Amino acid sequence: MKTYLPSTSYEYATVQKVAGTTITEASDVLAAEEPLEIRLGYGPAGQRQHRTLSITMRTPGHDFELTAGFLLTEGIIRSRADLTGILYCPDVAKDEERENVVRAELVPGLSLDLPRLERHFYTSSSCGVCGKTSIDAVHATSCPVLPTDGPYLDVAVVHELPARQRAAQALFEQTGGLHAAALFSPAGELLLLREDVGRHNALDKVIGAALLAEWLPLHQHVLLVSGRASFELVQKAAVAGIPIMAAVGAPSSLAVQAATNFGMTLLGFVRQQRYNVYCHGWRLVNQQPAGGPDKVA
Structure with missing residues (x-):
């Protein structure tokens, strides 16, 4: 059965395909990449203010989930109740900005530390995060306690996760150029998957979808990411309460x-x-002991 994708998620390009000495012209499908500007609406009723929080390059689609997940994992909101809504901004200056600018409306009583936000996003965009200071900050501000009594994951299920994720990656199948993040049950049932050109965006979309569906905390879920495991991905998963994270690639x-x-x-x-x-x-x-027939390597 053919999977139809949102037209904004991909584009076509004419390419020259080279095989040995043979050159042919063909049409290729590319994963779309466009900027998404995330704005905040905040302040008491009747005195609302708007400001740009971040601009991220993403694959269009699931933009509200991306926004919600980003706000949660960056510690700006703590639950679905902190949001009154997310919308595409109607007052953009250029046609190309339509559906590329979103505004998250925060509840009137939500307190924002604007100087901290400015420092944080400047640091994150210019030179990344740094070691123990960042880990301590996550513990102190937004990381829930992960369960210490499970869940438990059979190693046979671990081996099945990549194939199940790949089978559900409709856009990757078309373009070959996207990251994916997927939530599974401990039994290996695929519950939610999102794709994006940015691996952080893919995870934010998954977490945002779970947040808007009021699934959090995700204490009974397993996360699989298609690339490597960075500190930022681990931090985002921890904020969402995910106790088991698996990566197709290497961790830092x-x-x-x-x-x-x-x-x-x-x-x-x-x-x-x-x-x-x-x-x-x-x-x-x-799991077999080290050196056994199913040695983990």
């Missing part, structure tokens, strides 16, 4: 440090019936 050293501190089970190189366990492997069941 800071990602492992963060997952260890958060109490999160972190798996890397989950592909081709293999994976590495980096921390909190006690949530895995039916």
Whole structure:
């Protein structure tokens, strides 16, 4: 059965395909990439103010979920109740900005530390986050306590996750150029998947969808990301309450440090019936001891 994708999620390009000495002209499908400006509406009723918070390059689609997930994982909101709504801004200056500018309306009583936000987003965009200071900040402001009594994940399910994720990646199948983030049950049931040119955006879309559906905290869910596991992805997963995170690629050293501190089970190189366990492997069941027939490598 053919999957039809939103027309804004991809574009066509004429390319020259080269195979040996043979050159042919063909049409290629590209993942769309456009800027999304996220604005905030805040302040008491009758005295509302609007300001731009961030601009991110993303694949159009699920923009409200992306916005909600971004606000949650950046510590600006803590629950669905902090939002009165998200809309595309109607008062844009240029046609190309239509559906590329969204405004999240916060509840009138929500307190914002605007100087902190300015410092934080300047730091994040210019030079990234730094080590222990950032981990401590997540603990102090927005990271819920992850469960210490499960959930438990059978290693046979771990091996099945990448194929199940890939089978649901409709846009990747068309373009070959997107990251994906997917939520599974501990039994391996695919519950939610989003794709984007940015791996952080893909995860924000998943978390935003869960937030708007009032699923949080995600204490009984497993996350699989299609690329590597960075500190930012681990931090976002922790804010959403996800206790098990698996990545098709490698984790960074800071990602492992963060997952260890958060109490999160972190798996890397989950592909081709293999994976590495980096921390909190006690949530895995039916795993053979090191050196056994199903040695984890």
